Amino acid sequence: xxxxxxxxxxxxxxxxxxxxxxxxxxxxxxxxxxxxxxxxxxxxxxxxxxxxxxxxxxxxxxxxxxxxxxxxxxxxxxxxxxxxxxxxxxxxxxxxxxxxxxxxxxxxxxxxxxxxxxxxxxxxxxxxxxxxxxxxxxxxxxxxxxxxxxxxxxxxxxxxxxxxxxxxxxxxxxxxxxxxxxxxxxxxxxxxxxxxxxxxxxxxxxxxxxxxxxxxxxxxxxxxxxxxxxxx
Amino acid sequence: xxxxxxxxxxxxxxxxxxxxxxxxxxxxxxxxxxxxxxxxxxxxxxxxxxxxxxxxxxxxxxxxxxxxxxxxxxxxxxxxxxxxxxxxxxxxxxxxxxxxxxxxxxxxxxxxxxxxxxxxxxxxxxxxxxxxxxxxxxxxxxxxxxxxxxxxxxxxxxxxxxxxxxxxxxxxxxxxxxxxxxxxxxxxxxxxxxxxxxxxxxxxxxxxxxxxxxxxxxxxxxxxxxxxxxxx
DNA sequence: TGCCTGGATATTGGATCCAATTTACCTGTC
DNA sequence: GACAGGTAAATTGGATCCAATATCCAGGCA
Numbered sequence: 058x059x060x061x062x063x064x065x066x067x068x069x070x071x072x073x074x075x076x077x078x079x080x081x082x083x084x085x086x087x088x089x090x091x092x093x094x095x096x097x098x099x100x101x102x103x104x105x106x107x108x109x110x111x112x113x114x115x116x117x118x119x120x121x122x123x124x125x126x127x128x129x130x131x132x133x134x135x136x137x138x139x140x141x142x143x144x145x146x147x148x149x150x151x152x153x154x155x156x157x158x159x160x161x162x163x164x165x166x167x168x169x170x171x172x173x174x175x176x177x178x179x180x181x182x183x184x185x186x187x188x189x190x191x192x193x194x195x196x197x198x199x200x201x202x203x204x205x206x207x208x209x210x211x212x213x214x215x216x217x218x219x220x221x222x223x224x225x226x227x228x229x230x231x232x233x234x235x236x237x238x239x240x241x242x243x244x245x246x247x248x249x250x251x252x253x254x255x256x257x258x259x260x261x262x263x264x265x266x267x268x269x270x271x272x273x274x275x276x277x278x279x280x281x282x283x284x285x286x287x288x289x
Numbered sequence: 290x291x292x293x294x295x296x297x298x299x300x301x302x303x304x305x306x307x308x309x310x311x312x313x314x315x316x317x318x319x320x321x322x323x324x325x326x327x328x329x330x331x332x333x334x335x336x337x338x339x340x341x342x343x344x345x346x347x348x349x350x351x352x353x354x355x356x357x358x359x360x361x362x363x364x365x366x367x368x369x370x371x372x373x374x375x376x377x378x379x380x381x382x383x384x385x386x387x388x389x390x391x392x393x394x395x396x397x398x399x400x401x402x403x404x405x406x407x408x409x410x411x412x413x414x415x416x417x418x419x420x421x422x423x424x425x426x427x428x429x430x431x432x433x434x435x436x437x438x439x440x441x442x443x444x445x446x447x448x449x450x451x452x453x454x455x456x457x458x459x460x461x462x463x464x465x466x467x468x469x470x471x472x473x474x475x476x477x478x479x480x481x482x483x484x485x486x487x488x489x490x491x492x493x494x495x496x497x498x499x500x501x502x503x504x505x506x507x508x509x510x511x512x513x514x515x516x517x518x519x520x521x
Numbered sequence: 522t523g524c525c526t527g528g529a530t531a532t533t534g535g536a537t538c539c540a541a542t543t544t545a546c547c548t549g550t551c
Numbered sequence: 552g553a554c555a556g557g558t559a560a561a562t563t564g565g566a567t568c569c570a571a572t573a574t575c576c577a578g579g580c581a
Contacts, residue, residue: 082371082564084359108533118566120352123534124359127316131363133450139314140533140572155450162398162451166390218365218387219394222454314534340563350536355564372542372563 088125150285157278165267167211174213200231320357382517389510397499399443406445432463
């Protein structure tokens with residue numbers, strides 16, 4: 058029922074139509090759709106965000122757009138320049154390293170809190186997600202699967218704020234991952250690490266699992282930094 | 290001037306007057322002032338945030354207030370209930386533990402990145418801030434000094450996003466710290482830890498410094514959790 | 522020729538106005 | 552007397568309107 062082109066061709070119009078009915082206030086809807094659009098690269102880094110245009114695209118007035126932009130500003134996804142408008146936040150090697158440092162700090166903490174409370178269902182789901190990743194070629198879907206895999210392992214941490222932060226930065230990293238993926242191709246080493254991570258979780262070995270996560274994050278960050286530095 | 294129908298605390302007016310000239314857009318100004326008001330307890334947890342009242346208090350229309358509220362929502366300082374209004378985010382033992390877990394993860398990471406780049410000026414400033422804390426009785430000022438002390442030690446990490454996150458959660462913790470301070474009094478143990486932390490930084494001993502920070506955060510969190518649990 | 526100045530234009534920031542939803546209260550009935 | 556229904560008031564969400572500011576281009580002056 059969904060041919061590749063349906064969910065693959067994520068132009069702004071499709072993304073809007075898909076999300077419209079799910080939200081009760083226009084602001085919520087615009088905020089969620091724009092966040093997705095930015096994270097998926099539909100709105101590329103540096104793109105100017107003209108309120109009037111966005112309002113027309115969403116079929117609302119400028120006001121919900123403005124409120125949504127403010128929320129995204131607080132999440133560092135857009136930048137405001139007073140009286141000059143908002144732009145999609147730029148990406149850079151420094152920012153990538155910044156996000157990597159945050160992930161390397163937060164994710165082991167979440168994993169450690171979650172590890173012992175993971176159910177067999179959780180582990181089964183994680184296994185399934187790894188398998189799906191093997192079969193997936195689209196960078197967008199891949200990023201989502203990767204995010205869900207990690208979040209599944211952290212999900213029992215019982216710390217909503219911590220998990221929200223982890224998810225937020227996992228998503229932020231996706232902006233880079235997608236970039237990297239389409240430029241370099243995805244390398245299987247990451248999948249090996251996923252398997253190793255899952256094995257450590259099954260064994261309940263927190264130290265080993267955290268170690269793998271940290272290395273996983275750092276190594277991805279370094280590769281990306283090198284790539285971004287290389288192209289300027 | 291402020292009659293019974295004014296629902297906000299009386300010294301909100303002072304806070305507003307103090308901050309007004311510093312910002313160029315009304316939204317920025319309102320956002321900063323409200324954040325400070327919430328963190329300082331001027332707007333207590335659970336307080337309903339009537340847009341009309343706030344607009345009148347700030348001398349602006351409802352719109353900058355709405356945009357500011359959206360930004361604060363993204364920072365988890367206020368909660369929106371559709372068509373029912375916004376309230377100041379509640380505090381709870383769980384949330385305190387949540388913030389503690391985040392700080393315990395982020396702050397050692399920031400410290401480790403910053404430690405070797407600290408200048409003698411930084412260390413001198415940190416020393417001064419500890420001394421000021423000894424002399425300070427007001428919980429509000431104390432919280433600010435504590436925050437500045439910590440941030441001084443992290444300031445050379447060279448990771449803007451990480452530092453912003455740390456500062457944000459340090460400030461969030463302040464909401465609890467202030468609460469604790471006025472209920473329990475401040476205990477000198479924390480100051481001892483500050484001295485020990487500074488000594489480790491001077492010595493360039495990252496492991497020891499991180500260890501102290503983690504224990505510092507965890508112990509504050511536990512004491513606070515116990516206190517909050519105790520009162521319901 | 523190059524730089525500065527001034528005005529026109531586009532775009533955002535802020536205010537006001539209208540609609541939609543929720544809540545509280547009042548009334549009527551069981 | 553209590554509960555259900557409905558209506559009115561209050562408040563938010565959204566749209567439109569106006570003002571303030573930044574950019575861009577043209578023209579004058581050194």
